[in-house]
Amino acid sequence: MEMIVSFILAIVSYMLIDNVVLSRFYGICSFIGVGNKVKSAFSMGLAVTFVIMMATLVCYPLYFYVLVPAGIPFLDTLVYILVIASLVQIVGLFIKKYSPALYKSLGIYLPLITTNCAVLGVVQTNSDASLDFLTSLANGLGTSIGFLIVIVLFACMRERINGYNIPKAMKGVPIALITAALMALAFMGFGGMVG
Amino acid sequence: MNSIKRGQHKASFLNGILRENPLLVQVLGLCPALAVTKSLETAFGMGLLFTFVLVSSNVIVSLLRKLIPEEIRTPSYIVVIATFVTIVKMFAEAFLPELYSSLGVFLSLLVVNCIVLGRSEAFAGQNGVLDSFLDGLGNGIGYTWAISLMGLIREILGLGTLTLGKVFSFFGDPLKLPILKSTTLDALGNPTYDYSISIFQNPAGAFIVLGLMLAIMAAISNHKKAVEKAKEKALKLEMAAKAALEGGAK
Numbered sequence: 366m367e368m369i370v371s372f373i374l375a376i377v378s379y380m381l382i383d384n385v386v387l388s389r390f391y392g393i394c395s396f397i398g399v400g401n402k403v404k405s406a407f408s409m410g411l412a413v414t415f416v417i418m419m420a421t422l423v424c425y426p427l428y429f430y431v432l433v434p435a436g437i438p439f440l441d442t443l444v445y446i447l448v449i450a451s452l453v454q455i456v457g458l459f460i461k462k463y464s465p466a467l468y469k470s471l472g473i474y475l476p477l478i479t480t481n482c483a484v485l486g487v488v489q490t491n492s493d494a495s496l497d498f499l500t501s502l503a504n505g506l507g508t509s510i511g512f513l514i515v516i517v518l519f520a521c522m523r524e525r526i527n528g529y530n531i532p533k534a535m536k537g538v539p540i541a542l543i544t545a546a547l548m549a550l551a552f553m554g555f556g557g558m559v560g
Numbered sequence: 561m562n563s564i565k566r567g568q569h570k571a572s573f574l575n576g577i578l579r580e581n582p583l584l585v586q587v588l589g590l591c592p593a594l595a596v597t598k599s600l601e602t603a604f605g606m607g608l609l610f611t612f613v614l615v616s617s618n619v620i621v622s623l624l625r626k627l628i629p630e631e632i633r634t635p636s637y638i639v640v641i642a643t644f645v646t647i648v649k650m651f652a653e654a655f656l657p658e659l660y661s662s663l664g665v666f667l668s669l670l671v672v673n674c675i676v677l678g679r680s681e682a683f684a685g686q687n688g689v690l691d692s693f694l695d696g697l698g699n700g701i702g703y704t705w706a707i708s709l710m711g712l713i714r715e716i717l718g719l720g721t722l723t724l725g726k727v728f729s730f731f732g733d734p735l736k737l738p739i740l741k742s743t744t745l746d747a748l749g750n751p752t753y754d755y756s757i758s759i760f761q762n763p764a765g766a767f768i769v770l771g772l773m774l775a776i777m778a779a780i781s782n783h784k785k786a787v788e789k790a791k792e793k794a795l796k797l798e799m800a801a802k803a804a805l806e807g808g809a810k
Contacts, residue, residue: 388763390595394674397590439650442668443642450635479634480672482591489668534779538587542771549764 372503378559379507385483386515387549391508392483396516397541399474401527406520410513412471416478417487417512419452420445421505424488425498438492445488450479483512519548572683572691576699582675583706584777589675592666593707594766598718601727603711604704605659609648609667611700614676617641618696621684628685637680638671645670659727675703706773713760713769716740720756 385391392413399409424445432438457475461468478484487508491501522544531540582588592610597603620640621628628636649667652660660667670676679699684692715722720741726734736743740755759765 390591390763390766391669393590393594394588397587439646442646442649442671443639446638446642446671447635450638479638480674480677482669482672485672486665486669489665493665493668532775534775534782536778539771539775539778542767542774546764546767546771549762549767550759553762553764 368499372499374559375500375503376507376510379504380511380514381552381555382558384511384515384552384555385486385508386512387545387552389486391486392481392512395474395477395481396519396545397538399477400516400519400541401523403517403520403524404470405474406516407513408470409474409477410509410516412474412478413481413483413512414509416449416453416456417484417505417509419456420449420484420488421491421501423448423452425491425501428492441492442485442489445485446479449484449488453479483508515548515552519545522548569691569694572687573694573698576695576702577705578702581702581706581777582699583703584774585781586675587774588678589673589703590770591669592673593710594763594770595666596663597707597711597714597766597769598662598761599715599727600708600711600722601724602659602662603707605656605727606663606666607700607704607707609652609659609663610670610673610676611697611704613641613644613648613670614679614700614703615693615696616644617676618679618684618692619689620644621680622687622689622692625685633685634677634681637677637685641676641680642671656727658729662727675699710766710769710773714765717757718760718762718765719758720754 379385383389386393386396395409395413400406427444427448428438428441432441432444453475457468460471460475487505490496491504496504519541523541526540526544535543576582580586583590583593592606596606617637617640621637624636624640645668648670649660652663652667679696683695687695712722716739720739721743722737722739724735724737725731738744742752742754744752746752757765760769
């Protein structure tokens with residue numbers, strides 16, 4: 366019971382308090398780039414969730430049962446990025462075969478995920494901080510759901526902003542960053558929720 | 561021929577510094593720019609390590625550009641970049657422990673930095689070694705000054721003081737300069753004056769500073785474009801007036 370509670374608390378803390386985009390700054394590029402339309406933002410969020418979970422599941426045993434016993438833990442980044450790149454390829458092929466409709470909506474975002482630092486960031490923090498398997502899972506789950514929530518909310522706001530007349534110099538990325546700043550302020554309100 | 565080549569070298573070097581600045585004009589590499597700019601020195605250190613990775617990966621990719629098959633281009637570039645990132649990580653851990661701990665995971669995340677991969681894809685994969693070297697150096701310097709400026713703004717506004725020599729601690733004790741907040745304490749143990757705004761040390765402050773910097777860059781380039789347009793328009797009017805005058809004379 367206690368384990369389940371701490372697992373859920375860890376997910377909430379990674380999802381809201383230490384939000385992946387607004388406080389840890391992972392995946393800003395895709396956040397700004399794709400967070401234009403709600404529909405594409407949602408697809409991107411789903412694809413990222415999928416890849417982060419797969420990468421966490423694969424990289425954890427790889428680090429603790431292969432790299433560390435072999436005495437080459439310093440090669441972690443190199444191994445992770447190769448694992449993520451091939452995972453993205455495999456996931457792409459798999460979805461293409463079994464769910465063409467999903468592939469159609471995720472398709473163009475899949476290759477982008479390889480260079481989304483949220484994936485590598487999660488996997489790297491798991492091994493840097495030597496988290497146990499359950500906390501690693503919580504980190505992966507919390508981070509990806511946090512990413513999904515924030516990118517969809519952000520896209521909603523940007524769809525509204527695009528309809529208004531704002532100063533020419535602020536158009537595009539600058540206003541997006543200011544919007545993100547206000548969101549970050551709002552998310553600071555979650556601080557201290559999990560003791 | 562020689563002067564054309566020299567011009568090209570100069571362009572490869574200078575483009576990245578201001579006209580095609582990776583952060584402020586191309587808006588790439590946002591994650592580290594937001595995450596490591598709490599203080600000037602951390603940002604500058606990140607810039608230096610980033611420049612090293614960019615220059616070395618550009619050179620190696622350019623050397624290997626005829627050997628790497630087209631289909632596995634991106635994975636090969638990533639392996640080259642990851643190698644240099646690992647080297648930099650080990651170097652920083654050994655010689656700059658303060659910097660290593662404050663950069664944290666963002667040093668590893670250089671592997672998926674869009675600028676490094678982008679320069680390999682867009683430039684080093686098609687150009688000679690010298691040009692690629694200069695391109696890497698120019699882009700590195702451009703990125704370094706941009707994030708250092710951000711670090712400077714955030715540190716002064718957020719902490720009120722400017723600390724030098726803490727990360728690069730080869731020159732003895734760190735120097736703490738009072739700017740918006742005094743370093744001397746009054747009888748109650750509070751600083752004698754304090755005008756710092758702590759929000760600039762928070763994530764929200766990072767977004768605000770970068771957003772305003774990009775807006776200023778956009779305003780400058782819009783202004784330049786407007787001036788050019790006005791000049792063109794004036795020239796056209798002048799030509800038209802001349803033509804009309806000539807027509808009238810006939």
